Amino acid sequence: MIIKTPVVLDVSHWKTIPDFKAISPRPVLMITKATEGLDFVDNTFVTYFQGMQEAGYLRGCYHFFNGFDGAAQARHFLNTIKNYVTQKDLLILDVEFAGADAAQMQAWFDVVRAAYPNNHLLLYSRRNILESVLLTASQKEYFKKISVWVAGYPT
Numbered sequence: 001m002i003i004k005t006p007v008v009l010d011v012s013h014w015k016t017i018p019d020f021k022a023i024s025p026r027p028v029l030m031i032t033k034a035t036e037g038l039d040f041v042d043n044t045f046v047t048y049f050q051g052m053q054e055a056g057y058l059r060g061c062y063h064f065f066n067g068f069d070g071a072a073q074a075r076h077f078l079n080t081i082k083n084y085v086t087q088k089d090l091l092i093l094d095v096e097f098a099g100a101d102a103a104q105m106q107a108w109f110d111v112v113r114a115a116y117p118n119n120h121l122l123l124y125s126r127r128n129i130l131e132s133v134l135l136t137a138s139q140k141e142y143f144k145k146i147s148v149w150v151a152g153y154p155t
Contacts, residue, residue: 007025007028008028008029010032010062011030011031011033012044020048021054029090031059034049034061034077034081035076035077036063037076038068045080059089059090062093065096070103070109074111074112087119089119091116091121092122092149093121097129099132100125100133102133105133120147121147123146124148127151
């Protein structure tokens with residue numbers, strides 16, 4: 001198995017992590033899924049997010065975007081994370097389908113930024129998906145200010 005460095009791990013209900021302190025090699029960042037769409041909450045979010053903190057990891061949480069009503073999705077995300085997130089945590093929008101609407105993505109970021117002005121926000125996606133997003137000139141300028149984490153999958 002090839003392990004990319006630096007190691008960043010993404011965990012959710014699809015993986016079982018019994019002991020975050022036992023993970024090796026030690027990742028520089030761990031992220032976990034918090035929410036999806038307008039009503040899904042990952043049932044491992046709280047346990048995993050707290051486990052990451054107890055193990056001393058730089059951590060983040062993400063919302064899996066479904067493309068519709070970005071502001072409402074952001075409020076769902078914020079309602080889920082509000083009792084657990086600190087100013088050090090990364091807040092991430094995960095976009096994994098072609099044809100994502102830039103205005104809805106921007107609405108998500110606007111709502112999250114208003115609630116957590118000091119947190120680092122990220123957009124996570126694949127290159128081919130990001131390239132298919134249609135942007136106005138003002139949206140291009142807006143998204144230049146959002147950090148992008150482009151997915152890379154080791155072979």
